Structures are given as C-alpha cells and as structure tokens.
Amino acid sequence: KAGVTQTPRYLIKTRGQQVTLSCSPISGHRSVSWYQQTPGQGLQFLFEYFSETQRNKGNFPGRFSGRQFSNSRSEMNVSTLELGDSALYLCASRIDNNYGYTFGSGTRLTVV
C-alpha cells in the first residue's frame, strides 16, 4: 500500500516567485493537512482539507493557499516567496476524523 507521496522532494526557488507543492494521499484518505517545519518555528499547522473543502487554517499569511481535488490529491501554493519560506513542507492524510494521520516525507523548499 503506497504511503503519502509528496512531490517534488526538493525545490529551489528565487525570492518573489511562486511555488506549487503536491501531495497524493493514501488511497481512500479524504483528509489532507499541511505543515511547515523550520528550524526557528518548528512544526506549524498550515491548513486542512476534507472532501475538497478547507476545514481549518493555521496562522499563516494569505500568500499560503491550498486546494484539494476530487481524487483527494492536494496542492499547496506559496506566492511571492520570501527567504523565510524556506522549510520542509509536510503533508499528512487520513481517512476521516476517526483515524490517525500518516505523514509524507515532505518537500524541502529553499528560497534564494
């Protein structure tokens, strides 16, 4: 059974650009959450999607957005990249509220 797949694994972008990260949840999982991990701020919740609807949102600026498709795959977009956006972005999926999360290996974004 395939795990949570995040692509790309590594990414380098220039300040001011935008980036889209992709997350393919485990088959059958309808909930997808995104987290940002940085040395300074640690692991922080970005947002959660369930059945194509954003259910929860963390305390991040509007430059961070996401969406979920009908097949539960999710994308996260960051516009006008800043150096501080350099981080490991983790995606996690679960079937629904009655199950635990499985995390992917993350996308490491470097903004230069």
Next chain:
Amino acid sequence: AQKVTQAQTEISVVEKEDVTLDCVYETRDTTYYLFWYKQPPSGELVFLIRRNSFDEQNEISGRYSWNFQKSTSSFNFTITASQVVDSAVYFCALSEDNYGQNFVFGPGTRLSVLP
C-alpha cells in the same frame, strides 16, 4: 492558548543506555490528546503513541514507555536500552481531537544514540 515545550534540544546517549525525553504542555481544554512522533532523517513523521486527557495510565510498548502526569502537565517518553536506530528527532504534540487535527507540536528533541 495551547503550547508544548520540549526543553531538551539535543540528547546524546551510548547504545543500551536508557533515555527519557521530556514534554510539558499547556492547554485550557479539559479534553485534549497528546502524541509522540518520531522523525527519522528521511523526514516523515512516524506515529508512536496517542493518549487522551482522561487516561493517565502509563503505557509500555516494547522498549518504549510513556509517563503521563496530568498534575504536572507532562507526558514524558522513555526509551529503554536505546539502539542506534532510535536516533531521530522526537516531537511531542497536542491536539484538540482524538486523531490529531490541528496539531500543536513541541520544538522537538534530537536524540543521537552512539554505538
């Protein structure tokens, strides 16, 4: 506001030693859930344990054990007879729901087990 503190930034032990990772949390909720995750170098978070606020029973799973003390708001994690494969960053987390919605993570403790 919810907060999780892991005061130990890095710990180094020699293989076969026992090691305890500390976790202290803050919440105003009467119902909450505590978790431990392991993050190996590959990056993914591996679920270790979940505990709800009404269950203060300590738990043992193989070489792992957890001590939940509601009176001191602590949820400490002990690895007995540590092994090199235990080397990782360990995160303690707090959630409002049973399965981890909107986690609040601690800063993590990097454990290095030396051969």
